Amino acid sequence: MKHKGELTSTVVVSNRISEKKGGRTNRNFRGGEALLLGSIIPIALVLVWEILSRIGVFPAYQLPAPSTILETIRQMAQDGSLWNHIGITTYRVFVGFVFGTIAAVILGSLVGFYKKAEQLFDPMIQAFRSIPSLAWVPLFILWMGIGEPSKVTMIAVGVFFPVYLNLVSGITGVDRKLIEVGKMYGLNTFQLIKRVILPAALPSFLVGLRSGLGLGWMFVVAAELMGASKGLGYLLVLGQNTLSPETIIASIILFAIIGKLSDWILKLIEKRALRWQDNLVQS
Amino acid sequence: MSLEVRNVSRSFDGKKAVNNISFFAEPGEIIGILGTSGCGKSTILRAISGLDSGYDGDIAINGNVEKEIQDTTGFIFQEPRLFPWLTVLDNVTFGLKGDKDDKITSAKAYLKNVGLEESGGLYPRQLSGGMAQRVAIARALVTSPEILLLDEPFSALDAFTKMQLQDLLLDVWRAYQSTIILVTHDIDEALYLCDRIIILRGQPGELHKEIKIEEPRPRDRASKQLAAHKAEILESLDLNLKTS
Missing domain, CATH: 1.10.3720.10 (MetI-like)
Structure with missing residues (x-):
């Protein structure tokens, strides 16, 4: 009984560790994607602002x-x-x-x-x-x-x-x-x-x-x-x-x-x- | 170490939870306290541990009446109650005093005993319920308590893990000969583990009956004798009156 217990527990542990590693790289990738998505609107707004200022819509x-x-x-x-x-x-x-x-x-x-x-x-x-x-x-x-x-x-x-x-x-x-x-x-x-x-x-x-x-x-x-x-x-x-x-x-x-x-x-x-x-x- | 509980009663806000309980545990004996919920099983255990000192009556450990928490007493709770900010290894060394290396060596030995030698560096959130409870067992045992108190320690686990840990508990008991008081509502568990079963009944809980289990260990969980005892216990619990 006890020996079985030891075996299963080690298996579980190593599984968890490899899952975690996989999860981390995955998350980093998703982090980059999130950063990209999050910056689309601010960048677009700044561009529009610049253009509108240059053509004189917003007074300087x-x-x-x-x-x-x-x-x-x-x-x-x-x-x-x-x-x-x-x-x-x-x-x-x-x-x-x-x-x-x-x-x-x-x-x-x-x-x-x-x-x-x-x-x-x-x-x-x-x-x-x-x-x-x-x-x-x-x-x-x-x-x-x-x-x-x-x-x-x-x-x-x-x-x-x-x-x-x-x-x-x-x-x-x-x-x-x-x-x-x-x-x-x-x-x-x-x-x-x-x-x-x-x-x-x-x-x-x-x-x-x-x-x-x-x-x-x-x-x-x-x-x-x-x-x-x-x-x-x-x-x-x-x-x-x-x-x-x-x-x-x-x-x-x-x-x-x-x-x-x-x-x-x-x-x-x-x-x-x-x-x-x-x-x-x-x- | 022997343990004697003499005429212990405990009231909460004027309402009696247990009434006049007395029993004696020989050194190295495993005693089960069995009863339906609300009959004061855990109350008795907390009184013995010293976590609750508001009871009437006396509790004597090796003949000395004390109300404080004793170093020689270990407690395994219903939940693992691990410290989430410590690793498994640090959780096990938590109660130890003295040299750091010694602490780590003995903690590792106990982790090996419960089959978790590889998991010392994990945090409690990374453990399954059964693993966490095993860590809790290792933490209670590492201080080599002479009296071990268990409050439904396996009730939250699945049937297989439960049986595994019951055998683990017997291994430990064989090696250290601690006196064990086990509170449980699982009749099979009590029959499998205990030398003597104390049945509490009623509200407030009163000592209803003591049953001696003479079967030699290792016991067969499915044996006829245990089944006969089970029938006797079921009858004395009188489940028609069950409140929960």
Whole structure:
């Protein structure tokens, strides 16, 4: 009986492995196809836009041609101001993201692990959450001036809530059955947290990080609109004041590119950390 | 190790789930707890394991009355309950302490015992139900528990895997002579594995009858004696009153 069991199990395993390999190349191929399909409409739209701009259907002072926008970006890259703007904006988002995440991890862990802390903090945090975060802007400027601190705080506030909420729901949602297994092996509370609860809460935490980062990019625009001398948000204001729509659109495009890039990095980390997960995309 | 359950009762929200259960397990004995659903089989097992300490009465392991979880007790649950973020091998070493290499060596030995020596690097999502349950068995056995508690461990498996794992359990039992308490609702399983079967009945569950199975192992699943015992058990369970 037992020997039969060993045999069948090895066969099953090797089958699975070869199936997986086959699946992967197949998926890569399909990935390329999806990329191709997904880019047809954007490319066509850009082409139509370029043509319509050139024949003068869109007036250049309202909607400049894509080539004009690219040229603006190229010029900014050449004189170095582009890297300056991108650098300072990314720096603000990064610092705000780090502070917001640290605060969320500390408070989220407390609230997730201790019932008392939940009763103490959670109602207040939930109340703060229902304040539209942009409403803080005047207060932060009043407190901290229009320098870096108020902007970074603004972004940190934006990042805090999704990270906090997802972490708390991750921790409180850990399967009680897995905790029981840990208890059966004599783990103490600290070991239980480290070896069972944290790994189990990780997927939800990473989701929180990603949506937090998204909000960080949203808030940096708000922070830079309210007063800045550098940054992509400042380019938006500059474009408005100097009546150059190409600067505004160039800034929007740059936001899209770096926002997507930073999300992609987090997604990569997520994929690596959650290799074990059983979901459609990965298995 | 011997195990004694003395006058154990357990209520949930004022409603009694089990009432005044007592029995004694000799070292190395396999005891089956059999009953229809809702009669408190699992409640008893959780009380013995220490996962639930809200019961009345005493549970003594080797004569010592303790309510906490003991290192010497292993528990195999109805579901595999593997940690999805650990590989099969890491799942098996989860409960072990000490040197990493030693842990891996003994985990590999147990994986081999359950026929999964090749699968150490897989994640639980890549396993079939029977494979996952075998990993759970290896994980419970690797700490060499002297008392092994099983809560309907094979109930979610197909008939063939089930028989295979029952034989595996007997192999392990022969090698380590653990005391085993097996909760089950499968009469054939209890007859095949157990030295003694304790029948619980009613709500709250009460000890209704103890049946000693004297048949030598390996037992023939289709033997006349076992069939006679089965008839006796069916009669005492009084299935006309069955609630589930």
